[in-house]
Amino acid sequence: MxxxxxxxxxxxxxxxxxxxxxxxxxxxxxxxxxxxxxxxxxxxxxxxxxxxxxxxxNFGGVRRQGRGLAQLPLAQRAHRIWPRLRELIGTDGEYVRSGHLKVARTTADLDALRAYKERTAAFDLGLEIIEGREFRRRFPAFGPDIIGGSFCPEDGQANPxxxxxxxxxxxxxxxxxxxxxxxxxxxxxxxxxxxxxxxxxxxxxxxxxxxxxxxxxxxxxxxxxxxxPLVVKFPTMAVTEPLPPLVSVSIGVEGGGFYGRQVARGNVVMGGGFGDALPDDRSRPGRPAMDALARNAPQVLPALARAHIIRFWSGREGYFxxxxxxxxxxxxxxxxxxxxxxxxxxxxxxxxxxxxxxxxxxxxxxxxxxxxxxxxxxxxxxxxxxxxx
CATH class of the missing domain: 3.50.50.60 (FAD/NAD(P)-binding domain)
Known part of the structure; x- marks a missing residue:
């Protein structure tokens, strides 16, 4: 009732x-x-x-890659809407089809990315598995622990x-x-x-x-x-000072722990882990998440080791x-x-x-x-x- x-x-x-x-x-x-x-x-x-x-x-990732099969029809429909934002809502929201790269740290990660590409073949995401010398040539900013990745060229990012x-x-x-x-x-x-x-x-x-x-x-x-059974969590995110160009694509990591994107002004927006609840339905970044982000970010993009973080924040989201x-x-x-x-x-x-x-x-x-x-x-x-x- x-x-x-x-x-x-x-x-x-x-x-x-x-x-x-x-x-x-x-x-x-x-x-x-x-x-x-x-x-x-x-x-x-x-x-x-x-x-x-x-x-x-939120982080601002506009990605289809990595979603479960049930969500991909909706994701494909949304993919056709995003380029029309200006006519729909009066702004493009800084939307760009920068591409989305999900990186791998191990051969098992690469195998998982290959399996995902096979499972989603009917949706024509244009996924490309890149590794070895070709990966280093195209994405030289990544650390030595990153051995390859899955690239979705038409995914992108926007300013939430x-x-x-x-x-x-x-x-x-x-x-x-x-x-x-x-x-x-x-x-x-x-x-x-x-x-x-x-x-x-x-x-x-x-x-x-x-x-x-x-x-x-x-x-x-x-x-x-x-x-x-909705569980409320508080994603922790951060943004750096403006940096020289590092990477043009939006980044995810197979297995999680880090995601990031560099905006046109040079700032790197990134996230990983969860924060804490505060009174009055507010939240704050979690200290463990901030520490983990400080460790993980330079492993993915070594240039971030000396970057100044100018702001941390957290949101409130429901998870199933x-x-x-x-x-x-x-x-x-x-x-x-x-x-x-x-x-x-x-x-x-x-x-x-x-x-x-x-x-x-x-x-x-x-x-x-x-x-x-x-x-x-x-x-x-x-x-x-x-x-x-």
């Missing part, structure tokens, strides 16, 4: 709309924009400002601090009502509709609700009886063990549509997910959807928690 509303003194009459979207990050704002383009009335609600949470503070808020503002320009700075306190059924209570006294009545609440998505889902998000209609509350838990890899596929959510509400076929995303795949799962393990 939906969570009872925590009643407050009303400041205004309820806002009546077709769709209420909880969360104005990339997923929620993308859905709001697509719904407005389809003629729906939309209210977009965020506890902070549009794009301020995980959508706006530009892209994420731009989606929210584009939805507002298209006619969505953007309510910022108020937490959703609860929701309840109102006949066949939903009544949503927002901090400060605002209420929204909607035919449909989209739960795009990010790391809080599990809590919202639990209000309606949808219990999912299978790395797939929870996307789809609630099995307990008709017209409630979930989309959260993108496990640190939602940035690239977000534009396609937003469009797909709008199509699901419209009752259109969604060929990119798979049961691997279904909310009820966690039928026996415990309630969502805020554990950082």
């Amino acid at each position: 939906p969570r009872p509303i925590r009643r407050q003194a009303l400041v205004t009459k309820p806002i009546v709309t077709d769709v209420a979207v909880i969360g104005a990050g990339l997923i929620g704002a993308g859905a709001a924009l697509a719904l407005r383009r389809a003629g729906f009335q939309v209210v977009l609600v965020d506890r902070d400002v549009a794009g301020a949470k995980a959508s706006g503070v 601090r530009l892209v994420a808020p731009a989606y929210g503002h584009a939805a507002a320009r298209a006619g969505a009502r953007l309510l910022q700075g108020g937490r959703v306190l609860g929701a309840s059924a109102l006949g066949e509709r939903f009544l949503i209570d927002i901090e400060g006294g605002t209420q929204v009545v909607a035919d449909y609700v989209v739960n795009a609440a990010g790391s809080w998505g599990g809590e919202v889902a639990a209000w309606f009886g949808d219990r999912v 063990a299978d790395k797939n998000p929870a996307v789809g209609f609630s099995p307990h509350a008709p017209r409630l549509l979930h989309a959260f838990g993108f496990s640190g890899a939602g940035f690239q596929i977000s534009p396609a997910v937003g469009e797909m959510l709008a199509e699901m509400i419209r009752g259109l076929p969604c060929p990119e959807y798979t049961n691997a995303f279904a909310v009820d795949r966690f039928a026996t799962a415990p309630p969502a928690t805020g554990d950082t393990a």
Whole structure:
């Protein structure tokens, strides 16, 4: 059953709309924009400002390489959207198809990359395995421990601090009502509709609700009886001072531990490991993660050994063990549509997910959807928690 509303003194009459979207990050704002383009009335609600949470503070990798097979149809659809950002949201978000290189430290790593290339052959990612002298010729900046890698030439990178808020503002320009700075306190059924209570006294009545609440998505889902094993983690990232050109591609490491990219200004954005929770839903970089990043970065790119790090930061993200998000209609509350838990890899596929959510509400076929995303795949799962393990 939906969570009872925590009643407050009303400041205004309820806002009546077709769709209420909880969360104005990339997923929620993308859905709001697509719904407005389809003629729906939309209210977009965020506890902070549009794009301020995980959508706006993530690493900025726009990659298909490394995703599970279930996500690749969405990733391919998003790949066609990214070059159109300027016409969709008014900025290109510094998006470039720089290429994505997933590097290997051992022959076993290279074998794993070759196996991934074979498994994903039907998706035509253009993967190229490079090793030995050819790898050194093309990528001389890497350390001696890196023996090769898998290169996806059309993957790339963008600036999340530009892209994420731009989606929210584009939805507002298209006619969505953007309510910022108020937490959703609860929701309840109102006949066949939903009544949503927002901090400060605002209420929204909607035919449909989209739960795009990010790391809080599990809590919202639990209000309606949808219990999912979402784990909240806090990715730790850093950026260096501007450096001479080192590498033009976005970098990942087979087996994890480090990811990085150098932007046009010369700064190297990088990450690895997780931080810690703070009161009031905030987070900070973790000391162990910062220490590990300081060790790992020069092993991948030796020039980073003497680089000054000018800022560390952390975001807040929801993770599922299978790395797939929870996307789809609630099995307990008709017209409630979930989309959260993108496990640190939602940035690239977000534009396609937003469009797909709008199509699901419209009752259109969604060929990119798979049961691997279904909310009820966690039928026996415990309630969502805020554990950082």
